[in-house]
Amino acid sequence: MWSALKTEAIILTAEPHREADTRYRALTPRHGKIEFIGRGARKGKAKLSAHLSLYAIVDLEIIRGARQMTVIGVERREAFSGLANSLEHRLLASAAGALLDKTVKPDFEDLDLYEEFLGLLRFLDAVPSLPLTRNTLLLGGFLLRLLRLLGYDLELTSCLSCKDDIVPLSFRWHDGRGGLVCTNCVLKFPQDWFASRAIEEEIVMLLRFARDAAYTDLLRPALKADHVGAFASCVHDLMRTHVPGYTESPYWHLIPAMEPRAIS
Ligand SMILES: [Zn+2]
Numbered sequence: 001m002w003s004a005l006k007t008e009a010i011i012l013t014a015e016p017h018r019e020a021d022t023r024y025r026a027l028t029p030r031h032g033k034i035e036f037i038g039r040g041a042r043k044g045k046a047k048l049s050a051h052l053s054l055y056a057i058v059d060l061e062i063i064r065g066a067r068q069m070t071v072i073g074v075e076r077r078e079a080f081s082g083l084a085n086s087l088e089h090r091l092l093a094s095a096a097g098a099l100l101d102k103t104v105k106p107d108f109e110d111l112d113l114y115e116e117f118l119g120l121l122r123f124l125d126a127v128p129s130l131p132l133t134r135n136t137l138l139l140g141g142f143l144l145r146l147l148r149l150l151g152y153d154l155e156l157t158s159c160l161s162c163k164d165d166i167v168p169l170s171f172r173w174h175d176g177r178g179g180l181v182c183t184n185c186v187l188k189f190p191q192d193w194f195a196s197r198a199i200e201e202e203i204v205m206l207l208r209f210a211r212d213a214a215y216t217d218l219l220r221p222a223l224k225a226d227h228v229g230a231f232a233s234c235v236h237d238l239m240r241t242h243v244p245g246y247t248e249s250p251y252w253h254l255i256p257a258m259e260p261r262a263i264s
Contacts, residue, residue, distance in 0.1 A: 005062045007031055008077065010117060011054050012097045024052060024071070025101055026060070027117060032109040033101070036062050036069040051076045055083055055093050055121055082125040088256065089124045092135055095254035096120055096142050103146065103245040113149045116142075123215040130219075135255045136228055137218055140235040141210035143251060147178075148211070152242045155179030156208045161189065173199035175237045180204065199234075206231045 009026035012033070017023035022038040038048050051058060051074040061073035083089050100117060120142055124130070130138075144154065158165050159182040160174065170183040174196040186193045206227055210218060232252055239246040 003064050005031065005060075005064070007034075007060055007062070009034070009058055009060050010114070010121070011052055011056060011058065012101045014052065014054060022049065022052075026058075027100065027104075027114055028060075029111050029114040030109060033104055033106050034062070034069065035106070036060075036071050038071050048074055053079070053084075055080055055090075055097065057118070080121060080125040082127075083121065086130075088130050088132070088135075089127070091256055092130065092139060093121060093124050095139055095251070098254060099139075099143065099246070099251060100146065102247070103150070103239075103243045108150075110149060113146075116145050116149060120215065127216065127219070132256060133223075133228075134219055136232050136252045137206075137210055137223070138215060139251055139255055140232055141213075141215065141218055143235050143239055144207065144211035147238060147242065150243060152178055152238070154207060154211065154238070156204055156211075159185055161185035161192070168201060171199075171204075172196035173204075173234070175234075175241050178238060178242065200227075200230065202227050203230045203234065207234060210235075 007028045007030065009028045011024055011026045013025045015023050017037055020040050023035065024038060025033060025035045027033055038052060040048075048071060052071070053076075056076050057078040057080075059075045059077055060071055062069050062071050083093055096117065100113075104113065147153065155177075156166075156179060158180075159171070160177050160179050161181050162185050164182060166180050166182060171180045172183065172186055172193070173179075174181055174193065176195060180199075181193050181196055186196055202224075206223075210231065232250070236250045236252075239251065240248070
């Protein structure tokens with residue numbers, strides 16, 4: 001157990017604590033998610049709060065007391081001014097940050113998770129405009145990457161049961177097992193796969209694309225509203241099935257997107 005820690009971090013949440021303090025949660029590259037108190041961070045004279053803005057990259061110095069951790073030093077390394085200046089961009093960052101905060105346990109330490117979230121912030125900081133209709137796909141793509149990092153990667157190319165390559169028109173989808181099963185296996189082992197359901201090939205392609213492509217590429221292709229809606233439902237069901245802490249309320253309710261069914 002360390003008693004003092006210096007670390008890079010991204011601030012995820014800030015909420016009032018007692019009279020003048022603020023409680024922060026932040027994601028770090030090597031110490032997972034940490035929670036700490038900023039003393040007097042809500043008083044004007046405190047210069048701590050000025051540096052502890054949301055979704056900034058900061059260098060923190062923290063000490064661990066008997067009951068909680070307290071920040072004693074902070075320097076801002078990168079402020080993401082593009083993100084700070086656009087409400088739409090900030091709302092998407094804040095939805096991703098809130099979902100990450102709810103679903104990642106404090107003792108989960110993973111450099112890849114840190115870099116994944118940082119990658120999303122860098123994309124949002126740099127992209128000039130963000131069509132509302134793409135929010136659902138972008139945040140869904142982030143959640144598929146989060147699922148993978150939490151150990152629930154989707155199987156989208158070979159059968160979950162026999163491992164053979166999936167071929168067109170002969171597969172079904174299984175939420176609980178997270179991927180595709182070939183029709184042969186469904187017929188051969190009906191007791192294992194009764195909960196599988198039909199899924200369109202386009203939705204499989206969209207799941208693969210949203211998980212694997214660069215965020216900038218997710219802005220490009222024309223998409224059908226129905227497909228984005230079905231994609232979003234898949235992501236929501238996967239999160240609900242596998243990730244404790246994820247809410248019953250679908251993830252797209254956190255962002256200023258039209259309901260997926262209404263996207264054109
Ligand atoms: Zn199979």
